[in-house]
Amino acid sequence: MTRSDGSVSLPCGADVNELSDQVVGRLPARDAEHQAACPYCRATIAELRTLWSPLHALADEDVAAPKELVARVLEQILELDIDGGRAVIAADRGDTSIGVQVIATIARKAADSVSGTLLAFSRARADVQVGAAGRSVVVQVEIVAALGMSLPMLSAQIQRTVRDHVAALTGLSVVAVDVSMVEVAGGRPAINSSVKRRANPREQ
Amino acid sequence: MPTEQLRADDSVLVRWAKEGRPEAFEHLVRRHQLLVYRTALRLTGDSHTADDVAQEAFVAAWKSLRLFREDSSFATWLYRIVVNQASNTGRGRRDVPVEEVPLDTHHPGADTEAMQREGEQRIVTAIVALPFEQRAVLVLRLFEELTYEEIAQILSISPDAVRGRLHRARNQLTKRLGGER
Numbered sequence: 505m506t507r508s509d510g511s512v513s514l515p516c517g518a519d520v521n522e523l524s525d526q527v528v529g530r531l532p533a534r535d536a537e538h539q540a541a542c543p544y545c546r547a548t549i550a551e552l553r554t555l556w557s558p559l560h561a562l563a564d565e566d567v568a569a570p571k572e573l574v575a576r577v578l579e580q581i582l583e584l585d586i587d588g589g590r591a592v593i594a595a596d597r598g599d600t601s602i603g604v605q606v607i608a609t610i611a612r613k614a615a616d617s618v619s620g621t622l623l624a625f626s627r628a629r630a631d632v633q634v635g636a637a638g639r640s641v642v643v644q645v646e647i648v649a650a651l652g653m654s655l656p657m658l659s660a661q662i663q664r665t666v667r668d669h670v671a672a673l674t675g676l677s678v679v680a681v682d683v684s685m686v687e688v689a690g691g692r693p694a695i696n697s698s699v700k701r702r703a704n705p706r707e708q
Numbered sequence: 709m710p711t712e713q714l715r716a717d718d719s720v721l722v723r724w725a726k727e728g729r730p731e732a733f734e735h736l737v738r739r740h741q742l743l744v745y746r747t748a749l750r751l752t753g754d755s756h757t758a759d760d761v762a763q764e765a766f767v768a769a770w771k772s773l774r775l776f777r778e779d780s781s782f783a784t785w786l787y788r789i790v791v792n793q794a795s796n797t798g799r800g801r802r803d804v805p806v807e808e809v810p811l812d813t814h815h816p817g818a819d820t821e822a823m824q825r826e827g828e829q830r831i832v833t834a835i836v837a838l839p840f841e842q843r844a845v846l847v848l849r850l851f852e853e854l855t856y857e858e859i860a861q862i863l864s865i866s867p868d869a870v871r872g873r874l875h876r877a878r879n880q881l882t883k884r885l886g887g888e889r
Contacts, residue, residue, distance in 0.1 A: 569741040570755075623735065
């Protein structure tokens with residue numbers, strides 16, 4: 505039955521639009537008792553569920569972000585930064601130059617690998633974080649440490665690890681690793697939006 | 709990995725990222741990549757386009773991070789960016805009249821899984837055929853399960869406008885899907 509406002513109602517008086525909202529949005533029934541007993545509502549709801557089941561299946565499908573997405577984003581935003589200089593290893597057969605960004609990335613990942621480091625920063629600019637002149641480099645890292653760690657011990661471990669990693673992977677001489685503890689943290693995130701909000705379908 | 713133990717709140721990471729630390733932004737990207745990609749996927753209906761849209765959305769977020777006033781959550785702000793990015797792509801702009809969407813009405817036997825996949829593909833095609841303003845509301849409501857108020861904030865429209873667009877989107881889809889059966 506079509507009403508004067510254009511909406512359609514069933515012989516029992518139920519609004520078809522409302523039933524459609526309920527089924528499509530998988531919302532709880534406003535009048536569950538009536539719907540359970542009414543043949544018109546039951547038939548309409550069954551029809552709507554069949555109609556919308558592919559959409560609900562799609563909504564329930566697990567989606568995974570592309571594996572390289574984070575790396576590609578990082579690569580792109582780092583390219584936006586200014587190139588801060590290069591360390592050069594001269595050899596008879598030709599020079600090898602290593603951008604400070606490369607050194608900074610190695611240093612950051614090395615610092616990240618130390619237990620007690622929550623987050624390591626090492627910006628790729630010679631004048632700010634990494635100084636490179638010939639074969640010698642000075643690396644500066646900023647650390648967010650786990651609450652409760654001994655910061656001097658953590659700093660010493662980071663200095664050893666960063667120096668060893670940079671030297672091993674680049675062949676450069678690390679003359680100093682300056683560590684700044686910028687924050688301690690240990691709380692839980694407010695939102696983890698990687699997890700879909702609904703754990704279970706709400707359909708009743 | 710120690711970095712995976714990071715439990716810093718989004719607002720703390722945003723503050724660090726605003727100070728020019730890409731490492732902090734990396735954590736935000738890791739934390740929100742699924743939200744961004746999933747929204748892009750449902751808006752464009754195509755995984756390759758969604759990949760591009762998601763990447764562009766994060767880069768746009770990095771570039772405009774200093775303009776983020778933090779009067780909404782970072783996730784809400786990201787939703788706004790990914791919707792804008794999707795609307796600027798070819799797939800996002802494509803508002804195909806419902807009547808023009810090609811249909812495969814052939815049902816290949818009783819293979820339930822294949823039929824389900826086909827059903828989902830019909831839905832994806834029908835969603836992408838919606839006008840973008842209706843599609844955005846539908847995706848944010850039914851796939852991301854945001855409230856009318858959250859969607860209104862993301863799209864800078866009123867909750868009533870959200871309700872209206874959702875109603876029109878649902879009617880279009882009902883017409884489309886019901887007409888096939």
